[in-house]
Amino acid sequence: MSINLRTLLLGALFLVLPAFGASQTWTHEGGTLSLDAPPKRIVALNWAATETLLLLGTTPVGVADKSGYNAWVNKPKLPDDVANVGTRVAPSLEAIAELKPDLIVTSTEMAPAHELLEQIAPTYVISVYKPDSHPFDRAKEMLRVLSDMLDREAQADAVLTDIEQTLKQQRDRLERAKLTDTAIALISFQDNRHVRIYTKDSLYQAALDSLGLTNAWPSRGNYWGFASIGLESVAQIPNSRLVVIEPLVPGLADSLEESPFWTYLPPVRNQQIYQIPNAWSFGGVHQVKILAKTLTEALLKGGSNNVL
Template sequence: MDFGLAETLIEIGLPPIALPDPGGWGDWVVEPALPADTVNIGTDREPNLELLAALRPDLIVTTPYLAGIRPLLEGIAPTREFSIYAPPVGHPFDRSVTATRALATILGREREGEALVARAEAEMAALRRRFAESGVAGRPIMVVSFLDTRHVRVYGAGSLFGDVMERCGLVNGWTRPSNYWGFNTVGIEALADSPASRLVYLEPISPDTLARLAESPLWNSLPFVRAGQVQRMPAALMFGMLPSAMRFARLLAGVLAEERGNG
Protein backbone atom coordinates (compact mmCIF):
# COMPACT_ATOMS: atom_id res chain seq x y z
CA MET A 1 0.00 0.00 0.00
CA ASP A 2 3.06 2.26 -0.15
CA PHE A 3 5.69 3.03 -2.79
CA GLY A 4 8.57 2.87 -0.30
CA LEU A 5 7.58 -0.59 0.87
CA ALA A 6 7.03 -1.66 -2.74
CA GLU A 7 10.52 -0.57 -3.84
CA THR A 8 11.96 -2.49 -0.90
CA LEU A 9 10.04 -5.63 -1.86
CA ILE A 10 11.37 -5.37 -5.40
CA GLU A 11 14.93 -5.03 -4.18
CA ILE A 12 14.70 -8.13 -1.98
CA GLY A 13 13.28 -10.16 -4.85
CA LEU A 14 9.57 -10.30 -4.01
CA PRO A 15 7.80 -7.56 -6.00
CA PRO A 16 4.23 -6.80 -4.99
CA ILE A 17 1.38 -8.24 -7.03
CA ALA A 18 -0.67 -5.07 -6.58
CA LEU A 19 -0.19 -1.43 -5.65
CA PRO A 20 -2.24 1.77 -5.48
CA ASP A 21 -1.67 4.05 -8.47
CA PRO A 22 1.18 2.18 -10.17
CA GLY A 23 0.93 4.67 -13.02
CA GLY A 24 2.59 7.27 -10.79
CA TRP A 25 5.67 5.10 -10.24
CA GLY A 26 7.52 6.47 -13.24
CA ASP A 27 6.95 10.06 -12.11
CA TRP A 28 8.03 9.69 -8.48
CA VAL A 29 10.08 6.52 -7.97
CA VAL A 30 11.57 5.61 -11.38
CA GLU A 31 13.89 2.92 -10.07
CA PRO A 32 13.79 0.07 -9.34
CA ALA A 33 11.49 -0.70 -12.24
CA LEU A 34 7.97 -1.75 -11.30
CA PRO A 35 6.91 -5.00 -12.97
CA ALA A 36 4.53 -4.31 -15.85
CA ASP A 37 1.96 -6.79 -14.54
CA THR A 38 1.51 -5.02 -11.19
CA VAL A 39 -2.23 -4.72 -10.62
CA ASN A 40 -3.70 -1.25 -10.05
CA ILE A 41 -5.93 -1.35 -6.96
CA GLY A 42 -6.98 2.31 -7.17
CA THR A 43 -5.92 4.93 -4.64
CA ASP A 44 -4.31 4.30 -1.28
CA ARG A 45 -7.12 5.92 0.70
CA GLU A 46 -9.90 4.22 -1.30
CA PRO A 47 -8.51 0.98 -2.70
CA ASN A 48 -10.65 -1.40 -4.71
CA LEU A 49 -11.25 -3.91 -1.92
CA GLU A 50 -13.14 -6.34 -4.14
CA LEU A 51 -10.24 -6.51 -6.57
CA LEU A 52 -7.74 -6.79 -3.75
CA ALA A 53 -9.66 -9.68 -2.20
CA ALA A 54 -9.89 -11.43 -5.56
CA LEU A 55 -6.10 -11.36 -5.83
CA ARG A 56 -5.90 -13.40 -2.59
CA PRO A 57 -2.71 -11.77 -1.28
CA ASP A 58 -0.58 -13.59 1.27
CA LEU A 59 0.32 -10.35 3.01
CA ILE A 60 -0.61 -6.68 2.86
CA VAL A 61 2.01 -4.16 3.95
CA THR A 62 0.97 -0.65 4.86
CA THR A 63 1.94 2.43 6.90
CA PRO A 64 0.40 4.53 9.71
CA TYR A 65 -0.75 6.97 7.03
CA LEU A 66 -3.46 4.44 6.14
CA ALA A 67 -4.39 3.44 9.68
CA GLY A 68 -8.01 4.39 9.00
CA ILE A 69 -8.48 1.60 6.47
CA ARG A 70 -6.35 -1.03 8.19
CA PRO A 71 -9.38 -2.90 9.59
CA LEU A 72 -10.65 -3.29 6.02
CA LEU A 73 -7.29 -4.59 4.84
CA GLU A 74 -7.09 -7.03 7.73
CA GLY A 75 -10.38 -8.50 6.58
CA ILE A 76 -8.68 -9.54 3.34
CA ALA A 77 -5.24 -10.79 4.41
CA PRO A 78 -2.70 -10.58 7.24
CA THR A 79 -1.61 -6.94 7.40
CA ARG A 80 1.62 -5.50 8.73
CA GLU A 81 2.26 -1.82 9.35
CA PHE A 82 5.71 -0.25 9.03
CA SER A 83 6.35 3.24 10.40
CA ILE A 84 8.86 5.35 8.47
CA TYR A 85 7.13 8.74 8.37
CA ALA A 86 5.10 9.19 11.54
CA PRO A 87 5.30 11.15 14.79
CA PRO A 88 7.65 11.85 16.40
CA VAL A 89 10.04 13.38 13.89
CA GLY A 90 12.81 10.86 13.37
CA HIS A 91 15.37 9.60 10.90
CA PRO A 92 13.74 7.88 7.91
CA PHE A 93 17.01 6.25 6.86
CA ASP A 94 17.41 4.49 10.21
CA ARG A 95 13.73 3.62 10.31
CA SER A 96 14.02 2.22 6.79
CA VAL A 97 16.88 -0.02 7.89
CA THR A 98 14.75 -1.36 10.75
CA ALA A 99 11.70 -1.84 8.51
CA THR A 100 13.73 -3.51 5.77
CA ARG A 101 15.09 -6.07 8.21
CA ALA A 102 11.67 -6.70 9.73
CA LEU A 103 9.99 -7.08 6.33
CA ALA A 104 12.76 -9.37 5.08
CA THR A 105 12.40 -11.54 8.19
CA ILE A 106 8.65 -11.90 7.72
CA LEU A 107 9.18 -12.99 4.12
CA GLY A 108 12.11 -15.30 4.74
CA ARG A 109 14.47 -13.01 2.84
CA GLU A 110 16.86 -12.11 5.62
CA ARG A 111 19.96 -12.46 3.44
CA GLU A 112 18.49 -10.23 0.73
CA GLY A 113 17.39 -7.70 3.34
CA GLU A 114 20.85 -7.52 4.89
CA ALA A 115 22.39 -7.16 1.42
CA LEU A 116 20.13 -4.17 0.69
CA VAL A 117 21.03 -2.52 4.02
CA ALA A 118 24.73 -3.12 3.44
CA ARG A 119 24.56 -1.72 -0.09
CA ALA A 120 22.80 1.44 1.08
CA GLU A 121 25.24 2.07 3.91
CA ALA A 122 28.23 1.42 1.63
CA GLU A 123 26.93 3.91 -0.95
CA MET A 124 26.50 6.60 1.71
CA ALA A 125 30.03 6.00 3.02
CA ALA A 126 31.55 6.07 -0.46
CA LEU A 127 29.82 9.33 -1.33
CA ARG A 128 30.86 10.86 1.98
CA ARG A 129 34.50 10.22 1.05
CA ARG A 130 33.92 11.50 -2.48
CA PHE A 131 32.28 14.73 -1.33
CA ALA A 132 35.00 15.35 1.27
CA GLU A 133 37.73 14.90 -1.32
CA SER A 134 36.00 17.15 -3.85
CA GLY A 135 35.53 20.04 -1.41
CA VAL A 136 31.74 20.32 -1.75
CA ALA A 137 30.94 18.91 1.68
CA GLY A 138 30.97 22.21 3.55
CA ARG A 139 28.70 24.18 1.23
CA PRO A 140 25.01 24.25 2.23
CA ILE A 141 22.41 22.85 -0.15
CA MET A 142 18.63 23.20 -0.15
CA VAL A 143 16.48 20.58 -1.84
CA VAL A 144 12.95 21.51 -2.86
CA SER A 145 9.94 20.42 -4.87
CA PHE A 146 7.92 23.15 -6.57
CA LEU A 147 4.22 23.18 -5.78
CA ASP A 148 3.62 26.25 -7.95
CA THR A 149 5.54 29.40 -8.86
CA ARG A 150 5.22 30.84 -5.35
CA HIS A 151 5.48 27.82 -3.07
CA VAL A 152 7.87 24.95 -2.51
CA ARG A 153 8.21 21.93 -0.31
CA VAL A 154 11.69 22.17 1.23
CA TYR A 155 13.27 19.13 2.87
CA GLY A 156 14.91 19.53 6.25
CA ALA A 157 15.86 17.45 9.25
CA GLY A 158 13.62 14.42 9.55
CA SER A 159 13.40 13.91 5.80
CA LEU A 160 14.94 11.04 3.86
CA PHE A 161 16.85 13.59 1.79
CA GLY A 162 18.11 15.33 4.91
CA ASP A 163 19.30 12.01 6.32
CA VAL A 164 21.13 11.21 3.09
CA MET A 165 22.87 14.59 3.06
CA GLU A 166 23.93 14.15 6.68
CA ARG A 167 25.28 10.66 6.03
CA CYS A 168 27.15 11.90 2.99
CA GLY A 169 28.75 14.75 4.94
CA LEU A 170 26.77 17.50 3.23
CA VAL A 171 25.20 20.53 4.90
CA ASN A 172 21.45 20.97 4.64
CA GLY A 173 20.82 24.67 4.12
CA TRP A 174 17.28 24.43 5.51
CA THR A 175 17.45 24.56 9.30
CA ARG A 176 13.87 25.22 10.40
CA PRO A 177 12.11 22.42 12.29
CA SER A 178 10.18 20.22 9.86
CA ASN A 179 7.00 18.17 10.15
CA TYR A 180 7.24 14.41 10.68
CA TRP A 181 7.37 13.93 6.92
CA GLY A 182 10.55 15.97 6.98
CA PHE A 183 9.47 19.03 5.00
CA ASN A 184 8.07 22.54 5.25
CA THR A 185 5.74 24.16 2.73
CA VAL A 186 6.83 27.78 2.35
CA GLY A 187 6.70 30.70 0.00
CA ILE A 188 9.81 30.99 -2.14
CA GLU A 189 10.78 34.20 -0.36
CA ALA A 190 11.49 32.10 2.77
CA LEU A 191 14.35 30.42 0.93
CA ALA A 192 16.32 33.64 1.28
CA ASP A 193 16.88 32.60 4.93
CA SER A 194 19.74 30.49 3.61
CA PRO A 195 21.46 32.93 1.23
CA ALA A 196 24.66 30.90 0.88
CA SER A 197 22.90 27.76 -0.30
CA ARG A 198 22.75 26.20 -3.66
CA LEU A 199 19.24 25.14 -4.58
CA VAL A 200 18.43 21.77 -6.12
CA TYR A 201 14.86 21.24 -7.30
CA LEU A 202 13.30 17.91 -8.12
CA GLU A 203 11.30 16.76 -11.08
CA PRO A 204 8.51 16.48 -11.95
CA ILE A 205 7.98 20.16 -12.64
CA SER A 206 5.81 21.65 -15.35
CA PRO A 207 7.32 23.71 -18.19
CA ASP A 208 4.78 26.40 -17.35
CA THR A 209 6.15 26.71 -13.82
CA LEU A 210 9.70 27.10 -15.13
CA ALA A 211 8.65 29.70 -17.68
CA ARG A 212 6.79 31.76 -15.10
CA LEU A 213 9.66 31.55 -12.62
CA ALA A 214 12.03 32.90 -15.23
CA GLU A 215 9.85 36.02 -15.42
CA SER A 216 9.31 36.39 -11.67
CA PRO A 217 11.09 39.38 -10.03
CA LEU A 218 10.79 37.65 -6.66
CA TRP A 219 12.45 34.47 -7.89
CA ASN A 220 15.19 36.34 -9.70
CA SER A 221 15.96 38.38 -6.59
CA LEU A 222 16.88 35.32 -4.50
CA PRO A 223 20.62 35.02 -3.76
CA PHE A 224 21.13 31.54 -5.21
CA VAL A 225 19.33 32.53 -8.41
CA ARG A 226 21.49 35.63 -8.83
CA ALA A 227 24.57 33.50 -8.22
CA GLY A 228 23.52 30.89 -10.77
CA GLN A 229 23.40 28.19 -8.10
CA VAL A 230 20.13 26.52 -9.13
CA GLN A 231 20.12 23.00 -10.52
CA ARG A 232 17.49 20.55 -11.65
CA MET A 233 17.45 16.92 -10.53
CA PRO A 234 15.48 13.94 -11.86
CA ALA A 235 12.76 12.53 -9.62
CA ALA A 236 13.53 10.61 -6.44
CA LEU A 237 10.87 9.49 -3.98
CA MET A 238 10.96 11.86 -1.02
CA PHE A 239 8.88 9.48 1.09
CA GLY A 240 10.71 6.31 0.08
CA MET A 241 13.03 3.89 1.82
CA LEU A 242 16.59 2.66 1.16
CA PRO A 243 16.28 2.33 -2.63
CA SER A 244 15.10 5.95 -2.85
CA ALA A 245 17.86 7.05 -0.48
CA MET A 246 20.44 5.52 -2.81
CA ARG A 247 18.86 6.99 -5.92
CA PHE A 248 18.75 10.46 -4.38
CA ALA A 249 22.37 10.19 -3.26
CA ARG A 250 23.53 9.15 -6.72
CA LEU A 251 21.53 11.88 -8.43
CA LEU A 252 22.79 14.53 -6.03
CA ALA A 253 26.35 13.39 -6.65
CA GLY A 254 25.74 13.77 -10.37
CA VAL A 255 24.34 17.27 -9.94
CA LEU A 256 27.26 18.38 -7.82
CA ALA A 257 29.77 16.85 -10.23
CA GLU A 258 28.07 18.70 -13.09
CA GLU A 259 28.32 21.95 -11.16
CA ARG A 260 32.04 21.43 -10.54
CA GLY A 261 32.50 20.65 -14.21
CA ASN A 262 30.72 23.83 -15.22
CA GLY A 263 32.75 25.77 -12.70
Protein backbone atom coordinates in the same frame (compact mmCIF):
# COMPACT_ATOMS: atom_id res chain seq x y z
CA MET B 1 19.72 -48.76 12.05
CA SER B 2 21.30 -47.96 15.38
CA ILE B 3 19.81 -45.32 17.65
CA ASN B 4 22.93 -43.15 17.35
CA LEU B 5 22.90 -43.24 13.54
CA ARG B 6 19.17 -42.44 13.44
CA THR B 7 19.76 -39.51 15.78
CA LEU B 8 22.53 -38.18 13.57
CA LEU B 9 20.38 -38.42 10.45
CA LEU B 10 17.44 -36.69 12.11
CA GLY B 11 19.75 -33.94 13.32
CA ALA B 12 21.14 -33.43 9.83
CA LEU B 13 17.63 -33.28 8.38
CA PHE B 14 16.65 -30.65 10.96
CA LEU B 15 19.62 -28.49 9.94
CA VAL B 16 18.52 -28.31 6.31
CA LEU B 17 14.87 -27.59 7.01
CA PRO B 18 13.71 -24.04 6.17
CA ALA B 19 13.89 -21.40 8.90
CA PHE B 20 10.09 -21.36 9.01
CA GLY B 21 9.70 -24.62 10.88
CA ALA B 22 6.92 -23.24 13.07
CA SER B 23 4.67 -20.22 13.33
CA GLN B 24 6.46 -16.91 13.91
CA THR B 25 5.00 -13.73 15.35
CA TRP B 26 5.88 -10.07 14.83
CA THR B 27 4.64 -6.98 16.66
CA HIS B 28 3.58 -4.00 14.54
CA GLU B 29 1.55 -0.79 14.76
CA GLY B 30 -1.73 -2.66 14.53
CA GLY B 31 -0.96 -5.41 17.01
CA THR B 32 0.68 -8.75 16.22
CA LEU B 33 1.05 -10.84 13.10
CA SER B 34 1.70 -14.58 12.92
CA LEU B 35 2.77 -16.58 9.86
CA ASP B 36 3.29 -20.32 9.45
CA ALA B 37 5.41 -19.97 6.31
CA PRO B 38 6.98 -17.20 4.20
CA PRO B 39 4.18 -15.42 2.30
CA LYS B 40 4.10 -15.78 -1.48
CA ARG B 41 1.17 -13.54 -2.45
CA ILE B 42 1.65 -10.06 -1.02
CA VAL B 43 -0.35 -6.88 -1.54
CA ALA B 44 1.41 -3.56 -0.85
CA LEU B 45 -0.75 -0.51 -0.13
CA ASN B 46 1.92 2.19 -0.19
CA TRP B 47 4.89 2.85 -2.42
CA ALA B 48 7.54 2.51 0.30
CA ALA B 49 6.30 -1.04 0.89
CA THR B 50 6.20 -1.74 -2.85
CA GLU B 51 9.77 -0.51 -3.23
CA THR B 52 10.93 -2.59 -0.26
CA LEU B 53 9.41 -5.83 -1.54
CA LEU B 54 11.01 -5.33 -4.95
CA LEU B 55 14.40 -4.66 -3.31
CA LEU B 56 14.04 -8.02 -1.57
CA GLY B 57 13.43 -9.75 -4.89
CA THR B 58 9.72 -10.29 -4.22
CA THR B 59 7.12 -9.03 -6.69
CA PRO B 60 3.80 -8.18 -5.02
CA VAL B 61 0.67 -9.58 -6.62
CA GLY B 62 -1.09 -6.25 -6.13
CA VAL B 63 -0.23 -2.65 -5.30
CA ALA B 64 -2.10 0.58 -4.71
CA ASP B 65 -1.75 3.43 -7.23
CA LYS B 66 0.27 1.38 -9.69
CA SER B 67 0.41 4.12 -12.33
CA GLY B 68 1.55 6.60 -9.71
CA TYR B 69 4.38 4.31 -8.61
CA ASN B 70 5.53 3.99 -12.21
CA ALA B 71 5.43 7.77 -12.68
CA TRP B 72 6.94 8.96 -9.40
CA VAL B 73 9.07 6.13 -8.05
CA ASN B 74 9.79 3.62 -10.83
CA LYS B 75 13.00 2.33 -9.22
CA PRO B 76 13.00 -0.55 -8.50
CA LYS B 77 10.95 -1.33 -11.59
CA LEU B 78 7.46 -2.74 -11.08
CA PRO B 79 6.53 -5.52 -13.53
CA ASP B 80 3.60 -4.78 -15.84
CA ASP B 81 1.54 -7.77 -14.74
CA VAL B 82 1.14 -6.61 -11.13
CA ALA B 83 -2.51 -5.85 -10.36
CA ASN B 84 -3.73 -2.43 -9.25
CA VAL B 85 -5.99 -2.48 -6.17
CA GLY B 86 -7.18 1.12 -6.18
CA THR B 87 -5.75 4.22 -4.57
CA ARG B 88 -3.45 4.44 -1.56
CA VAL B 89 -5.98 6.42 0.46
CA ALA B 90 -8.94 4.20 -0.49
CA PRO B 91 -7.86 0.78 -1.80
CA SER B 92 -10.54 -1.63 -2.95
CA LEU B 93 -11.11 -4.37 -0.40
CA GLU B 94 -12.83 -6.44 -3.09
CA ALA B 95 -9.85 -6.14 -5.44
CA ILE B 96 -7.48 -7.12 -2.65
CA ALA B 97 -9.59 -10.14 -1.67
CA GLU B 98 -9.76 -11.36 -5.28
CA LEU B 99 -5.97 -11.68 -5.31
CA LYS B 100 -6.08 -14.13 -2.37
CA PRO B 101 -3.06 -12.63 -0.61
CA ASP B 102 -1.32 -14.31 2.30
CA LEU B 103 0.12 -10.98 3.51
CA ILE B 104 -0.95 -7.32 3.22
CA VAL B 105 1.53 -4.53 3.96
CA THR B 106 0.05 -1.15 4.81
CA SER B 107 0.55 2.00 6.89
CA THR B 108 -1.78 3.82 9.23
CA GLU B 109 -2.08 7.02 7.20
CA MET B 110 -2.73 5.50 3.79
CA ALA B 111 -5.32 2.77 4.16
CA PRO B 112 -8.49 1.61 5.94
CA ALA B 113 -8.27 0.35 9.48
CA HIS B 114 -6.19 -2.78 9.56
CA GLU B 115 -9.07 -4.72 11.11
CA LEU B 116 -10.84 -4.67 7.73
CA LEU B 117 -7.73 -5.87 5.96
CA GLU B 118 -7.10 -8.61 8.51
CA GLN B 119 -10.43 -10.15 7.51
CA ILE B 120 -8.79 -10.80 4.14
CA ALA B 121 -5.23 -11.79 5.12
CA PRO B 122 -2.59 -11.28 7.82
CA THR B 123 -1.71 -7.57 7.79
CA TYR B 124 1.56 -5.85 8.68
CA VAL B 125 1.21 -2.15 9.57
CA ILE B 126 4.27 0.11 9.57
CA SER B 127 4.34 3.86 8.95
CA VAL B 128 7.69 5.12 7.68
CA TYR B 129 6.34 8.66 7.92
CA LYS B 130 4.79 9.62 11.23
CA PRO B 131 5.31 12.35 13.85
CA ASP B 132 8.70 12.30 15.58
CA SER B 133 10.01 9.45 13.45
CA HIS B 134 13.24 9.14 11.50
CA PRO B 135 12.13 7.98 8.04
CA PHE B 136 15.38 6.31 7.02
CA ASP B 137 15.50 4.30 10.26
CA ARG B 138 11.84 3.31 9.84
CA ALA B 139 12.45 2.33 6.21
CA LYS B 140 15.35 0.13 7.27
CA GLU B 141 13.15 -1.43 9.94
CA MET B 142 10.52 -2.26 7.32
CA LEU B 143 13.19 -3.81 5.10
CA ARG B 144 14.48 -5.93 7.97
CA VAL B 145 11.09 -7.13 9.19
CA LEU B 146 9.85 -8.00 5.70
CA SER B 147 13.09 -9.83 4.95
CA ASP B 148 12.52 -11.82 8.15
CA MET B 149 8.97 -12.69 7.11
CA LEU B 150 10.09 -13.65 3.62
CA ASP B 151 13.19 -15.53 4.79
CA ARG B 152 15.32 -13.13 2.73
CA GLU B 153 17.66 -11.74 5.37
CA ALA B 154 20.71 -12.12 3.12
CA GLN B 155 19.04 -10.01 0.45
CA ALA B 156 18.33 -7.26 3.00
CA ASP B 157 21.96 -7.36 4.12
CA ALA B 158 23.10 -6.98 0.52
CA VAL B 159 20.74 -4.04 -0.09
CA LEU B 160 21.92 -2.14 2.99
CA THR B 161 25.58 -2.88 2.31
CA ASP B 162 25.22 -1.58 -1.23
CA ILE B 163 23.57 1.63 0.01
CA GLU B 164 26.24 2.14 2.67
CA GLN B 165 29.05 1.63 0.16
CA THR B 166 27.41 3.96 -2.37
CA LEU B 167 26.98 6.72 0.23
CA LYS B 168 30.61 6.42 1.27
CA GLN B 169 31.81 6.53 -2.33
CA GLN B 170 29.80 9.67 -3.05
CA ARG B 171 30.98 11.36 0.15
CA ASP B 172 34.59 10.61 -0.76
CA ARG B 173 34.06 12.22 -4.17
CA LEU B 174 32.61 15.38 -2.63
CA GLU B 175 35.33 15.61 0.01
CA ARG B 176 38.07 15.25 -2.61
CA ALA B 177 36.44 18.09 -4.57
CA LYS B 178 36.06 20.15 -1.34
CA LEU B 179 32.31 20.51 -1.89
CA THR B 180 31.02 19.76 1.60
CA ASP B 181 31.53 23.24 3.04
CA THR B 182 28.38 25.04 1.81
CA ALA B 183 24.90 24.18 3.06
CA ILE B 184 22.27 22.67 0.74
CA ALA B 185 18.63 23.71 0.34
CA LEU B 186 16.54 21.01 -1.36
CA ILE B 187 13.35 22.30 -2.99
CA SER B 188 10.66 21.23 -5.43
CA PHE B 189 8.37 23.75 -7.11
CA GLN B 190 4.62 23.67 -6.48
CA ASP B 191 4.10 26.68 -8.80
CA ASN B 192 6.24 29.64 -9.80
CA ARG B 193 5.80 31.31 -6.38
CA HIS B 194 5.76 28.41 -3.93
CA VAL B 195 8.08 25.50 -3.15
CA ARG B 196 8.38 22.54 -0.87
CA ILE B 197 11.63 22.80 1.06
CA TYR B 198 12.84 19.54 2.57
CA THR B 199 13.64 19.67 6.24
CA LYS B 200 15.72 17.74 8.74
CA ASP B 201 12.67 15.51 9.33
CA SER B 202 12.83 14.17 5.76
CA LEU B 203 14.10 10.99 4.17
CA TYR B 204 16.44 13.23 2.17
CA GLN B 205 18.23 14.22 5.37
CA ALA B 206 19.76 10.75 5.57
CA ALA B 207 21.47 11.37 2.23
CA LEU B 208 22.72 14.82 3.30
CA ASP B 209 24.09 13.45 6.57
CA SER B 210 25.84 10.55 4.87
CA LEU B 211 27.41 12.86 2.28
CA GLY B 212 28.73 15.22 4.94
CA LEU B 213 26.38 18.01 3.79
CA THR B 214 24.39 20.44 5.91
CA ASN B 215 20.69 21.17 5.41
CA ALA B 216 20.39 24.95 5.03
CA TRP B 217 16.77 25.14 6.19
CA PRO B 218 16.77 25.51 9.99
CA SER B 219 13.10 24.87 10.81
CA ARG B 220 11.25 21.60 11.24
CA GLY B 221 8.67 20.49 8.71
CA ASN B 222 5.63 18.22 8.83
CA TYR B 223 6.05 14.51 9.44
CA TRP B 224 6.43 13.96 5.70
CA GLY B 225 9.64 15.99 5.96
CA PHE B 226 8.90 19.24 4.15
CA ALA B 227 7.53 22.77 4.64
CA SER B 228 5.55 24.69 2.03
CA ILE B 229 6.94 28.21 1.72
CA GLY B 230 6.83 31.20 -0.59
CA LEU B 231 9.79 31.57 -2.89
CA GLU B 232 10.79 34.79 -1.15
CA SER B 233 11.41 32.82 2.06
CA VAL B 234 14.41 31.14 0.46
CA ALA B 235 16.15 34.51 0.92
CA GLN B 236 16.41 33.56 4.61
CA ILE B 237 19.22 31.16 3.72
CA PRO B 238 21.54 33.29 1.56
CA ASN B 239 24.75 31.29 2.00
CA SER B 240 23.55 28.06 0.45
CA ARG B 241 23.38 26.05 -2.72
CA LEU B 242 19.83 25.69 -4.02
CA VAL B 243 19.04 22.22 -5.40
CA VAL B 244 15.86 22.02 -7.50
CA ILE B 245 14.31 18.55 -7.69
CA GLU B 246 12.39 17.54 -10.81
CA PRO B 247 9.76 17.42 -12.20
CA LEU B 248 9.46 21.11 -12.94
CA VAL B 249 6.23 23.05 -13.28
CA PRO B 250 5.38 23.62 -17.00
CA GLY B 251 6.59 27.05 -18.13
CA LEU B 252 8.63 27.50 -14.95
CA ALA B 253 11.81 28.75 -16.61
CA ASP B 254 10.01 31.60 -18.39
CA SER B 255 8.14 32.57 -15.22
CA LEU B 256 11.30 32.66 -13.14
CA GLU B 257 13.16 34.84 -15.61
CA GLU B 258 10.56 37.55 -14.94
CA SER B 259 10.24 36.93 -11.19
CA PRO B 260 11.93 39.37 -8.80
CA PHE B 261 11.49 36.76 -6.07
CA TRP B 262 13.78 34.48 -8.03
CA THR B 263 16.28 36.73 -9.76
CA TYR B 264 17.32 38.43 -6.52
CA LEU B 265 17.79 35.29 -4.48
CA PRO B 266 21.46 35.05 -3.39
CA PRO B 267 21.92 31.47 -4.72
CA VAL B 268 20.65 32.63 -8.13
CA ARG B 269 22.93 35.65 -8.20
CA ASN B 270 25.85 33.51 -7.01
CA GLN B 271 25.20 30.86 -9.69
CA GLN B 272 24.56 28.21 -7.06
CA ILE B 273 21.48 26.58 -8.61
CA TYR B 274 21.50 22.83 -9.27
CA GLN B 275 18.84 20.68 -10.92
CA ILE B 276 18.50 16.97 -10.23
CA PRO B 277 16.11 14.16 -11.24
CA ASN B 278 13.43 13.10 -8.82
CA ALA B 279 14.06 10.69 -5.96
CA TRP B 280 10.75 9.88 -4.29
CA SER B 281 10.90 11.77 -1.00
CA PHE B 282 8.28 9.53 0.66
CA GLY B 283 9.84 6.22 -0.29
CA GLY B 284 12.09 3.60 1.24
CA VAL B 285 15.82 3.07 1.61
CA HIS B 286 16.59 2.94 -2.11
CA GLN B 287 15.57 6.58 -2.59
CA VAL B 288 18.42 7.70 -0.31
CA LYS B 289 20.90 5.99 -2.63
CA ILE B 290 19.31 7.58 -5.70
CA LEU B 291 19.39 11.07 -4.20
CA ALA B 292 22.99 10.70 -3.02
CA LYS B 293 24.20 9.76 -6.50
CA THR B 294 22.27 12.43 -8.42
CA LEU B 295 23.10 15.16 -5.90
CA THR B 296 26.79 14.30 -5.97
CA GLU B 297 26.86 14.36 -9.78
CA ALA B 298 25.12 17.75 -9.85
CA LEU B 299 27.48 19.31 -7.31
CA LEU B 300 30.54 18.00 -9.14
CA LYS B 301 29.20 19.35 -12.43
CA GLY B 302 28.78 22.82 -10.93
CA GLY B 303 25.96 25.29 -10.48
CA SER B 304 24.32 27.94 -12.64
CA ASN B 305 21.74 30.66 -12.21
CA ASN B 306 19.08 29.02 -14.36
CA VAL B 307 16.48 26.27 -14.01
CA LEU B 308 16.28 24.54 -17.39
